[in-house]
Amino acid sequence: MNPTVWLIGAGPGDPELLTLKAVKALGQADVVLVDDLVNPQVLDYCPQARLVYVGKRGGCRSTPQQFIQRLMLRYARQGLRVARLKGGDPCIFGRGGEEAQWLSDHGVACEIVNGITAGLAAATACGIPLTQRGMAQGVTLITAHSQDGTMPDWAGLARSGTTLVVYMGVAKVQDMSSQLLAAGMAAHTPVAMIERASLSDQRECRSSLGAMADDAAAFGLRSPAVLIIGEVAACQLYGAADAPMPAPARFAPDLRRSA
Numbered sequence: 001m002n003p004t005v006w007l008i009g010a011g012p013g014d015p016e017l018l019t020l021k022a023v024k025a026l027g028q029a030d031v032v033l034v035d036d037l038v039n040p041q042v043l044d045y046c047p048q049a050r051l052v053y054v055g056k057r058g059g060c061r062s063t064p065q066q067f068i069q070r071l072m073l074r075y076a077r078q079g080l081r082v083a084r085l086k087g088g089d090p091c092i093f094g095r096g097g098e099e100a101q102w103l104s105d106h107g108v109a110c111e112i113v114n115g116i117t118a119g120l121a122a123a124t125a126c127g128i129p130l131t132q133r134g135m136a137q138g139v140t141l142i143t144a145h146s147q148d149g150t151m152p153d154w155a156g157l158a159r160s161g162t163t164l165v166v167y168m169g170v171a172k173v174q175d176m177s178s179q180l181l182a183a184g185m186a187a188h189t190p191v192a193m194i195e196r197a198s199l200s201d202q203r204e205c206r207s208s209l210g211a212m213a214d215d216a217a218a219f220g221l222r223s224p225a226v227l228i229i230g231e232v233a234a235c236q237l238y239g240a241a242d243a244p245m246p247a248p249a250r251f252a253p254d255l256r257r258s259a
Helices: 020-028 040-045 065-077 096-105 118-125 154-159 170-182 212-219
Strands: 005-009 031-034 050-053 082-086 110-113 139-143 163-167 190-195 203-208 225-229 249-251
Touching (some): 005 020, 020 082, 118 163, 118 225, 203 212
Parallel strands (some): 031 082, 139 163
Antiparallel strands (some): 190 203
16 A cells, blocks of 8 residues: 555554554654644654644644544645554544545545554553453443543443443543443442553552542542453552553552442
């Protein structure tokens, strides 16, 4: 494939988690449209490119999606090589599918370059396996922020028996906790709330489903954060001496309240 536009996943933040393919594409780009959550260090791989910041972040003023798409089309029609650089993976809550389809409909060849999604990186950084024999035979990635404002089917998710990895859920912690409990999920179900995954200022709060709302408030949980709900959230595969990155700030609430 000889794309005019690359839709590139920048990963969760740590520039060492970029793929070689992403680095190669950035090195060839003439213009890079940069999302708000991309670590500025990633831009060291495209010193030749013009940078256009097109931030999109929940609760903040954002660049309209249609404007971003028109920018890609305009630059591509000028004969420039365009990189659309997104946090995480373009096709996991990153609108990569929408953008690829829109470009295709307008006759522009594009290629999606995968990135490590924040849910996976957050879990790994905190020593949590998202699947584990005898504990979780599957994982569900879900966003608590929908286009039309509706909530996920928490009752169905509670019955799924999979590890739940919730994106964009900081403002909905109380609602998701209440609905999962009402659906029959046990109050003592382990929960991990991980803020700024893979970065040097990553923070981690271990809690339980029954206590997560209070603990999130006490912890001062802020976006961007990932919530992991399920038995595997009690795992701690790394000790302080062998963690794969600087140990994150941790918050250990009194779980006896939800016993």
